[in-house]
Amino acid sequence: MHKNKVKVGVVAPASRLEAATAERVSMLAATAFADRAELVFHPQCFLSSGHFAGKDEERAAAFLEFANDDSFSAVWFARGGYGAGRIAEKVLAGLSGAAKNKIYFGYSDGAFLLAGLYRKGYRATHGPIPHDIRRERGEEAVMRALSFLVDRSAATLEPTIDGKHPTAAFNLTILSHLIGTQFLPDLSGHVVMLEEVSEHLYAIDRAMFHITEIEAIRRLAGIRLGRCSDVPLNDPEFGHTPEQIVQHWCERSGIAYLGRADIGHDADNKVVPFGLLRDFV
Amino acid sequence: MHKNKVKVGVVAPASRLEAATAERVSMLAATAFADRAELVFHPQCFLSSGHFAGKDEERAAAFLEFANDDSFSAVWFARGGYGAGRIAEKVLAGLSGAAKNKIYFGYSDGAFLLAGLYRKGYRATHGPIPHDIRRERGEEAVMRALSFLVDRSAATLEPTIDGKHPTAAFNLTILSHLIGTQFLPDLSGHVVMLEEVSEHLYAIDRAMFHITEIEAIRRLAGIRLGRCSDVPLNDPEFGHTPEQIVQHWCERSGIAYLGRADIGHDADNKVVPFGLLRDFV
Numbered sequence: 162m163h164k165n166k167v168k169v170g171v172v173a174p175a176s177r178l179e180a181a182t183a184e185r186v187s188m189l190a191a192t193a194f195a196d197r198a199e200l201v202f203h204p205q206c207f208l209s210s211g212h213f214a215g216k217d218e219e220r221a222a223a224f225l226e227f228a229n230d231d232s233f234s235a236v237w238f239a240r241g242g243y244g245a246g247r248i249a250e251k252v253l254a255g256l257s258g259a260a261k262n263k264i265y266f267g268y269s270d271g272a273f274l275l276a277g278l279y280r281k282g283y284r285a286t287h288g289p290i291p292h293d294i295r296r297e298r299g300e301e302a303v304m305r306a307l308s309f310l311v312d313r314s315a316a317t318l319e320p321t322i323d324g325k326h327p328t329a330a331f332n333l334t335i336l337s338h339l340i341g342t343q344f345l346p347d348l349s350g351h352v353v354m355l356e357e358v359s360e361h362l363y364a365i366d367r368a369m370f371h372i373t374e375i376e377a378i379r380r381l382a383g384i385r386l387g388r389c390s391d392v393p394l395n396d397p398e399f400g401h402t403p404e405q406i407v408q409h410w411c412e413r414s415g416i417a418y419l420g421r422a423d424i425g426h427d428a429d430n431k432v433v434p435f436g437l438l439r440d441f442v
Numbered sequence: 443m444h445k446n447k448v449k450v451g452v453v454a455p456a457s458r459l460e461a462a463t464a465e466r467v468s469m470l471a472a473t474a475f476a477d478r479a480e481l482v483f484h485p486q487c488f489l490s491s492g493h494f495a496g497k498d499e500e501r502a503a504a505f506l507e508f509a510n511d512d513s514f515s516a517v518w519f520a521r522g523g524y525g526a527g528r529i530a531e532k533v534l535a536g537l538s539g540a541a542k543n544k545i546y547f548g549y550s551d552g553a554f555l556l557a558g559l560y561r562k563g564y565r566a567t568h569g570p571i572p573h574d575i576r577r578e579r580g581e582e583a584v585m586r587a588l589s590f591l592v593d594r595s596a597a598t599l600e601p602t603i604d605g606k607h608p609t610a611a612f613n614l615t616i617l618s619h620l621i622g623t624q625f626l627p628d629l630s631g632h633v634v635m636l637e638e639v640s641e642h643l644y645a646i647d648r649a650m651f652h653i654t655e656i657e658a659i660r661r662l663a664g665i666r667l668g669r670c671s672d673v674p675l676n677d678p679e680f681g682h683t684p685e686q687i688v689q690h691w692c693e694r695s696g697i698a699y700l701g702r703a704d705i706g707h708d709a710d711n712k713v714v715p716f717g718l719l720r721d722f723v
Binding site for chain 1: 491523525619643678681
């Protein structure tokens with residue numbers, strides 16, 4: 162349907178985007194894709210209400226406006242931060258038929274929505290977001306997202322994705338906060354990739370304790386560990402690396418630990434579709 | 443059985459205790475209660491293994507040694523920190539008959555064990571711990587714990603406890619990490635008191651989103667909010683106080699918000715038995 166032009170709508174389910182950031186991303190898209198891509202930033206991206214890019218109602222309404230608009234082939238989350246979970250129930254209840262025919266793209270806090278969308282049969286994808294352009298080499302990250310959204314470029318994918326196992330990717334803390342909620346999808350048989358940012362090692366250990374306690378999580382095909390960045394100093398020294406922590410809890414709970422994943426809160430963060438790749442082409 | 447002398451065993455399920463801290467607590471107990479109380483610090487309290495007061499096996503073994511010893515009338519957690527959850531499964535599986543006849547006393551991270559113990563029918567209590575003596579007015583906190591353990595002094599209790607509703611108290615983040623696990627007790631009909639320390643307002647909001655999503659939590663008699671201390675600066679300004687956050691999520695989920703509770707990570711932290719007071723006298 163959108164073979165000639167891919168129209169991507171950007172909304173901000175959590176924190177607000179700077180107008181200058183949107184401008185940089187638009188220029189990059191125009192330079193790289195000319196008239197093959199159209200990027201539309203919803204004005205809601207730039208609203209402000211305390212921590213959030215506008216009130217819950219405003220963020221949910223903007224999301225639904227683009228999700229339910231058949232002219233968009235993707236809804237791209239402007240930024241993580243915190244707040245997607247607050248609107249997830251309203252968003253999921255308000256989706257119409259047009260919402261099926263597109264891709265929802267973001268990561269980190271955005272996984273509150275990605276999880277719920279995937280659970281309901283929508284196409285969710287973990288990958289870089291407009292705000293990432295502010296990182297060192299951030300244009301690479303944003304180009305990776307756009308190359309997936311416009312061309313489904315295989316080079317954007319997390320390299321261990323084999324097309325056989327369904328996959329999903331989560332910030333570990335967000336997955337912990339999804340446990341028991343109406344938004345957690347059935348991840349049986351999935352390879353789940355986890356990453357973390359700005360959490361102490363004891364908090365990483367605690368979240369791994371939590372998720373591996375859960376029967377539904379024990380039915381994963383396995384866990385891969387992405388990068389854990391900006392880990393604050395543990396006092397005293399925790400005594401285990403993030404990978405040792407993840408291995409420990411996988412072993413204790415009988416989940417296969419499959420090695421590292423090329424995802425994280427950084428410019429190298431790769432694309433991970435939720436489910437099977439074939440549903441995205 | 444222990445009418446004349448109350449023997450309290452101290453173990454450290456999470457972080458290690460300083461020997462000098464144990465010494466201060468022992469002297470306080472001796473001064474205040476003379477031969478009516480005997481305080482025994484398990485040598486495990488002073489072990490060190492990275493973040494923890496000894497390895498998981500050492501911490502679990504010390505806990506079980508005192509819990510399964512009929513001569514003790516209480517097991518007092520030396521300190522919070524992090525680590526009680528790591529040994530909870532082993533501890534619960536190893537308790538014998540003598541473990542029933544005593545009180546388990548601690549708070550914060552210790553609630554991983556308190557929750558599991560309460561779920562299994564043991565008497566768990568939220569209240570100050572030996573390490574609290576290091577706070578300003580910390581001797582008051584420690585005296586409060588000892589007065590409950592030795593005399594069941596009613597003056598130590600959180601003042602809204604009415605003896606009619608079962609109660610429980612949790613650090614909010616710990617309760618969030620208990621969701622879906624084998625350690626979460628049935629809290630239907632309970633007044634649950636929540637407190638938090640060193641968490642951002644967005645993280646408090648996120649944990650409230652999480653727990654109030656859960657059907658089992660929606661069956662509470664209500665939530666009371668203790669103190670949220672050492673909240674790091676939220677950038678941007680979050681826009682809501684901890685009490686407004688808790689009220690918001692209670693309202694959204696249909697849980698009664700009952701007002702404040704006199705608990706927190708401070709010297710004023712009051713005693714909250716898990717369940718009904720009558721089971722503690």
